[in-house]
Amino acid sequence: MPIDIVLDAMGSDKAPEPEIRGAILACRQLDVRVHLTGPEDLLRPKLREALKAYARGERLPVFISQASEWINMDDKAAQAVRSKRDSSMRVGLKMVREGRAAGFVTAGNTGAAMATAKMVLGSLSGVDRPALATIVPTTTGRPSLLLDVGANVDSDPENLVQFAVMGHVYAKNVLRIPNPRLGLLSIGEEDGKGNSLTRDTLPLLRELKGINFIGNVEGRDLFNGHADVIVCDGFVGNVALKTCEGTAKLLTVSLKESLKSTVTSQVGALLSRKAFADFKKRLDYSEYGGAILLGVRGVSIVGHGSSNERAIMNGIRVAAEFAQAEVNQGIETALSAR
Amino acid sequence: MPIDIVLDAMGSDKAPEPEIRGAILACRQLDVRVHLTGPEDLLRPKLREALKAYARGERLPVFISQASEWINMDDKAAQAVRSKRDSSMRVGLKMVREGRAAGFVTAGNTGAAMATAKMVLGSLSGVDRPALATIVPTTTGRPSLLLDVGANVDSDPENLVQFAVMGHVYAKNVLRIPNPRLGLLSIGEEDGKGNSLTRDTLPLLRELKGINFIGNVEGRDLFNGHADVIVCDGFVGNVALKTCEGTAKLLTVSLKESLKSTVTSQVGALLSRKAFADFKKRLDYSEYGGAILLGVRGVSIVGHGSSNERAIMNGIRVAAEFAQAEVNQGIETALSAR
Numbered sequence: 003m004p005i006d007i008v009l010d011a012m013g014s015d016k017a018p019e020p021e022i023r024g025a026i027l028a029c030r031q032l033d034v035r036v037h038l039t040g041p042e043d044l045l046r047p048k049l050r051e052a053l054k055a056y057a058r059g060e061r062l063p064v065f066i067s068q069a070s071e072w073i074n075m076d077d078k079a080a081q082a083v084r085s086k087r088d089s090s091m092r093v094g095l096k097m098v099r100e101g102r103a104a105g106f107v108t109a110g111n112t113g114a115a116m117a118t119a120k121m122v123l124g125s126l127s128g129v130d131r132p133a134l135a136t137i138v139p140t141t142t143g144r145p146s147l148l149l150d151v152g153a154n155v156d157s158d159p160e161n162l163v164q165f166a167v168m169g170h171v172y173a174k175n176v177l178r179i180p181n182p183r184l185g186l187l188s189i190g191e192e193d194g195k196g197n198s199l200t201r202d203t204l205p206l207l208r209e210l211k212g213i214n215f216i217g218n219v220e221g222r223d224l225f226n227g228h229a230d231v232i233v234c235d236g237f238v239g240n241v242a243l244k245t246c247e248g249t250a251k252l253l254t255v256s257l258k259e260s261l262k263s264t265v266t267s268q269v270g271a272l273l274s275r276k277a278f279a280d281f282k283k284r285l286d287y288s289e290y291g292g293a294i295l296l297g298v299r300g301v302s303i304v305g306h307g308s309s310n311e312r313a314i315m316n317g318i319r320v321a322a323e324f325a326q327a328e329v330n331q332g333i334e335t336a337l338s339a340r
Numbered sequence: 341m342p343i344d345i346v347l348d349a350m351g352s353d354k355a356p357e358p359e360i361r362g363a364i365l366a367c368r369q370l371d372v373r374v375h376l377t378g379p380e381d382l383l384r385p386k387l388r389e390a391l392k393a394y395a396r397g398e399r400l401p402v403f404i405s406q407a408s409e410w411i412n413m414d415d416k417a418a419q420a421v422r423s424k425r426d427s428s429m430r431v432g433l434k435m436v437r438e439g440r441a442a443g444f445v446t447a448g449n450t451g452a453a454m455a456t457a458k459m460v461l462g463s464l465s466g467v468d469r470p471a472l473a474t475i476v477p478t479t480t481g482r483p484s485l486l487l488d489v490g491a492n493v494d495s496d497p498e499n500l501v502q503f504a505v506m507g508h509v510y511a512k513n514v515l516r517i518p519n520p521r522l523g524l525l526s527i528g529e530e531d532g533k534g535n536s537l538t539r540d541t542l543p544l545l546r547e548l549k550g551i552n553f554i555g556n557v558e559g560r561d562l563f564n565g566h567a568d569v570i571v572c573d574g575f576v577g578n579v580a581l582k583t584c585e586g587t588a589k590l591l592t593v594s595l596k597e598s599l600k601s602t603v604t605s606q607v608g609a610l611l612s613r614k615a616f617a618d619f620k621k622r623l624d625y626s627e628y629g630g631a632i633l634l635g636v637r638g639v640s641i642v643g644h645g646s647s648n649e650r651a652i653m654n655g656i657r658v659a660a661e662f663a664q665a666e667v668n669q670g671i672e673t674a675l676s677a678r
Contacts (some may be wrong), residue, residue, distance in 0.1 A: 141593045152527060155535035189490060189578040197493035197575040221582025225590035237535040238579055240527040241572075244559025245580045249587040252563035255479045261612055270612025274605045 004035045004063065005322050008094040008103035009314070011040035012072030013110030015307045018045055020109070022052045024314025025064045031315065034322055035063035037103055039090040042068045069093035072110070075307055079113030083121065091115055095122040098300040105301030105321030109292070109309040115302065116153055116295060123300040126330055128337030131157070132297030133165045133236070134304070135172065136243065137290040142227035147173050148187075149233060151293060152240035159203040162186070162233050163210065167336045168296040169231035170213050175327035177230070185219030185229030187238060193217065199235060207233075210340070291316030294324065297333070301325045342373045342401065343660045346432040346441035347652070349378035350410030351448030353645045356383055358447070360390045362652025363402045369653065372660055373401035375441055377428040380406045407431035410448070413645055417451030421459065429453055433460040436638040443639030443659030447630070447647035453640065454491055454633060461638040464668055466675030469495070470635030471503045471574070472642070473510065474581065475628040480565035485511050486525075487571060489631060490578035497541040500524070500571050501548065505674045506634040507569035508551050513665035515568070523557030523567030525576060531555065537573060548678070629654030632662065635671070639663045
């Protein structure tokens, strides 16, 4: 039976085109029904056109749910959530709360999406603060899960313990990693290394029953697969994630400049073009579908503002997988068993 | 007139070979005299041999200063500093304190080097906690200075302000950047974004006279040259630096795998080999000479444990530039003028 996913049609930088095409792509490749939220008068003709162009008139289960407003990237999250009461995010998340959809996907304002999800869906029992998790590629080819990447700055040890439990359940149920290895992001492997937050958190993680805690890991371990789940404070996680983006950019620019410098290099670059494309694809965030909001009473995925149709489709896939894997019950059970 | 630099001969993972060769390289390329600290009976024959092999018997100003002990990479810093009272680090730093050398370089245990430097040299007036700074390459080709990268976890706003002043003076006097732009590492550009530390620090940085503070910068700005000096807590800086290492490793591994996948790619890789070498060199930490300890009463450079002779030579160059640029007086003046 197809699963219903609601998609904020007004989220991404180029909305609603990537959303409409991503919804079409998802309906053709996955067993889903997609509900686009946004102004119907704007979306209806564009959807009709896109179905003609990309689905050659094929009947696909893409629907529109009316929302008169939407939140922009530069809107202040707290204010926008309060003032835009009929936003495409809020309408979508209400559909999740009312059981009319199994999950929500947006490529819009991350702060607003988190705030709206917390307000509309509420937190799971035992969760003080929901966290934003992201899948990172590793040299082993098997992805790791990093959380929190920005939902909570100034976390306390109890927050990190809850992040650990949530990450564990997600890695096990959705990523299907048996007995996932949990690491605490710090600045040295020994138990004594770190700041006051990590030093206070480490003994609490050691005490957690049923969780395969492997101790501290370092920034360089984020992408080598030493741990399947890595927990950290949201400030640190966000800095790490953006540092990774910055490094990738620096390496790409430098490599391009080096390749331009001689004729043989240019020929070489030409001959390895397929390899470069393959390389880019392996590291492309759009393959991972966006960040996962863990700890709210529902399924909520937040993609990058620059998401293309492929990223949107993967966001829908991630939402469907999350919804089907009974993650939230698992988290509540695990937290109540502590 | 040549400048005297003292070099811990027993620091790096492969000590003393990279140190001896690095010292020879430095004496041939720079106007320096290098004093190697370590066990003379071990160093003397190796130095004689290296001079024969690499300097063809040329007379070079490389000297040996006796130290009977040395600190290993896996020694606990605090304990090693207390128990090894005649270590090559301590002997070297004493020579700096006594004015017999203008600067100290080691590729050894970072924690022990920082602790010994603080103990032997003491802090500059107005500095509560010395910081470790590192030069990072950027897409503009002009380097930036990042601090603190691990000397102080759990910094307070006053610490960050002092780091800012120290980084400013170093960037101006040594890197010769006029009116260096200072950024505060955070998770969003607006003033309100960040954690409690950065939010409390930001107004203090805005008040600093004579410093070109440009506000918050993000992890992705570390390598794009938006700021010349970037300050952060040592935990965050260390995570960022190691995340950068991890990302570079991931990208290199992925690119190699992609290049191996087809015959044309292999040919392409072969033809672009020079470009890859050039690319690697641009990003090679050994070109930057190591981390700079700012805030102690003297000059102290800490290189990577895996330093090769080129990295050692660059460490000596950085120490000499630091010593000649009157950075420490500049820091004391700037801090007292606040």
